[in-house]
Amino acid sequence: MTLRVGVVGGGQLARMMIAPAVELGIELRVLAEEPGMAASLAATAVGDYRDTDTVLAFARDVDVVTFDHEHVPHHVLTALVAAGIAVHPGPDALAVAQDKLVLRARMAELGAPQPEWAAVADTDQLQAFIDDHGGRAVVKTPRGGYDGKGVRVVSAGTEAADWFAALAEDARGGMLLVEELVDFSRELAQQVARTPSGMLRTYPVVETVQRNGVCAEVLAPAPRASAALAAAAEELGVAIAEGIGVTGMLAVELFETVDGRILVNELAMRPHNSGHWTQDGAVTSQFEQHLRAVLDLPLGDTAATRPWTAMINILGGPSDGSLDGRFEAAMTAHPAAKIHTYGKAPRPGRKVGHVNVAGNDLDDVVYEARAAASVFAD
Structure with missing residues (x-):
């Protein structure tokens, strides 16, 4: 059947x-x-x-x-x-990804390492948090934000006055999330697949590079990641997946701090940009794995097929909206590049596709992937 x-x-x-x-x-x-x-x-x-x-x-x-x-x-x-x-995932698990205040409270219950945070109802409460955390902080709308939207770095509570006003006009009311401005060296992501019957598979931890709040590049596995760091990220990802009952793919976005700790930034309970590299760099892609997981089928092997894979997002795309000739140019100049487009009209900053290159040398795959992606930009 x-x-x-x-x-x-x-x-x-x-x-x-x-x-x-x-x-x-x-x-x-x-x-x-x-x-x-x-x-x-x-x-x-x-x-x-x-x-x-x-x-x-x-x-x-x-x-x-x-x-x-x-x-x-x-x-x-x-x-x-x-x-x-x-x-799959179910309502209780999805609630953690849908509301950042729920996320922070749930991570605290699980004992997961995360930035210091608070729920704030007005500019005075926000200012008090800012004053207690070095004069700057990150304020977020709890729901609906993605790709840098709904996130501000602020040094005064009044800088979020418009968001508080919008909450006051909303019949549901609500509060904003404020977090310490983490001194991090880079961002990482740990992916975990989990089935309804509890089977688990983890992917190698990766490094993600954000530009203007949007994921621009992913390097798999994360360069310079010690065995201890990789193990800690995997252990944390598994604990979160099991602790909140995720079914399907889970991406745990992480900060690696300058003093070597990892902190939970955000969660996504679906295939995620940080896992696009798996299409051409892992035995089982995150998309196949998600289907297997939600159907409670045996999970696939998550091992990397090559030592390194670079994923570069195509952001914006050509201003004339046409890819005519660009595929051929990219394929001719970069035959190792795997090009994935989304059938979306281009606009500044919009993700309209990505390029994967897998190989034996990190510098080579990054260069090839960046160069191939650049063919699609003006």
Whole structure:
């Protein structure tokens, strides 16, 4: 019998699940927000993921529901579960990724290392935290932020006055999250796959490079990562996956501090930009692994196939919106590069694709991947 996976969200993550689903004989169905999205090849429905009836109608004849993003409201998720539909990851786990205040409280309960933080209700409380933490801090909107949105580095509480005003006008009310400004040397990411029956697989810890709040590059495995650091990241990722009951792929975004500690930054419970390298650098890609995990199938080998893989995001894309001739130019000049595009219209800073290069020399793969990605930029 053919297994059917329903993916809520029609973005590039759903798009990149299509090929492994075909290879595994899985029927992939996608609820897209609108026509023509990145995963339109598998879109079997178009509708509002915030509407319970729409999502229930989409989900009734699939074996499991999973997600391209974490924005599906909690009441929709619980309605799916109440209707007897398998949802992976489940509502309780997703709540941790959907709300950064819930995340920080849950990490504290698990004893996971993280930045000092507080929930603040007004500019005075924010100013008090700033004064207690060296005169600068990071303030975040608890919900909805991604790729640098909803995040500010501030030195005065009044710098978030507009966010507090918006919360005051919202009938739901709420607070902002403030965190210490971590003195970190680099950012890392640890990926873990977990099935409903508790099977686990981990990927090598990677280094991520952010530009303007957006992931620009990933190096796998993380260069200069000691065995102790790699083991600590893996142990932390597993503890979080088990502690909050994640099913599917989990990405734990980490800070490595200047004094050698690792701290939890954020979580993503789906395939993640930090794992795109696995498409061409690991035995089992994160997209195949996610499908295996949510269906409770045996998990695949996560070993790297080459010593190094570099992933470079294509950000913005050509200003004329045309890739004509650029594929051929990139392929001719960089035959080792694996080019993945998302079928998305270019605009400044938007992720429209990525390039992977795997090989034996770190400098070589980084150069080739950067050079191939640059062909698509103006």
